[in-house]
Amino acid sequence: MQKFPENLFCAFRAAALCLVFLSLGSVSVSSASAQISPNLPNPSTAPNPLTKTLSVFSENMQDKIIDAANSMPESKYSYRPTKDVRSFGEILIHVADISYYLCSNIKGEAAPAPPASRSSKAEITAYLKASFDYCDAAYAGMTDAHLNDPANFWGHATNKMFMVTQLGNHDALHYGNLVTYLRLNDLVPSGGWF
Numbered sequence: 343m344q345k346f347p348e349n350l351f352c353a354f355r356a357a358a359l360c361l362v363f364l365s366l367g368s369v370s371v372s373s374a375s376a377q378i379s380p381n382l383p384n385p386s387t388a389p390n391p392l393t394k395t396l397s398v399f400s401e402n403m404q405d406k407i408i409d410a411a412n413s414m415p416e417s418k419y420s421y422r423p424t425k426d427v428r429s430f431g432e433i434l435i436h437v438a439d440i441s442y443y444l445c446s447n448i449k450g451e452a453a454p455a456p457p458a459s460r461s462s463k464a465e466i467t468a469y470l471k472a473s474f475d476y477c478d479a480a481y482a483g484m485t486d487a488h489l490n491d492p493a494n495f496w497g498h499a500t501n502k503m504f505m506v507t508q509l510g511n512h513d514a515l516h517y518g519n520l521v522t523y524l525r526l527n528d529l530v531p532s533g534g535w536f
Contacts, residue, residue, distance in 0.1 A: 390486040396506045397481045403513035404474045407437060409532040410520040411470060416463035418527055430523045434466050437516050438473035444509045445477040447493050448484070448502050477509065 385394035411434055414421075419431035428436060439456070446453035454476070460469050489503035521531045 390484070392486045392489060392503075393481065393484045393506075396503075396510060399510045400477065400481070400506070400513065403510055403517055404477075406517050406532065407434070407513060407520065408467070408471065408474070410517065410524060411463075411467045413524060413529050413531070414463075414520075414527070418523075419463055419466065421523060421527060423523065423526055428519075430520065431461075431463070431466050433516050433519050433523075434470050435460050437513060438466075438470045440512050441473035441477050441509065444505050444512070445473075445480040447495070448477075448480040448505050481506075 383398045385391050385398050388394035414430055419434075420429050422429040422432075442453040442456075457465065457469055460466050484502070484506075489506070490501045493500050493502045493505045495504065495508070524531050
């Protein structure tokens with residue numbers, strides 16, 4: 343294993359710290375610039391704070407995804423930056439499909455069958471909204487005591503907290519795709535509380 347000479351490592355570390363301080367010095371850092379809304383929910387006082395925290399995060403991602411879906415013109419639902427990735431509309435369908443899969447496991451039931459047609463903007467957004475409503479119903483029946491209940495993740499034993507965490511994680515991952523697609527089409531994604 344190759345080792346950096348100590349003085350060289352210290353020079354790198356000092357340079358990195360210097361860059362951080364220079365960056366901070368050239369930008370006014372304050373709580374106002376953090377762009378966090380004063381309406382940020384505080385689930386710590388809810389009867390089931392862990393479940394509520396996960397629910398709040400999921401609701402925030404759902405709102406952002408719905409806003410993105412509404413912002414993109416129907417003519418751009420087939421837009422894909424490269425041939426190897428999903429189109430904008432396909433990402434929304436995928437988000438809805440996975441939401442149904444994860445939330446049906448949380449609820450302990452089979453996922454509802456998708457609609458026969460999911461090709462127009464109206465059909466895709468209706469499917470997406472229905473999947474989010476379905477997940478909201480899954481959250482409504484949960485308490486913190488349910489988070490360690492058993493669940494099935496594509497044949498792997500896990501717990502409901504894993505499923506709920508994956509739901510928010512998956513939505514956030516694909517919201518990032520949607521933001522990129524919007525910006526590549528000169529559209530500005532909506533904000534949120536963070």
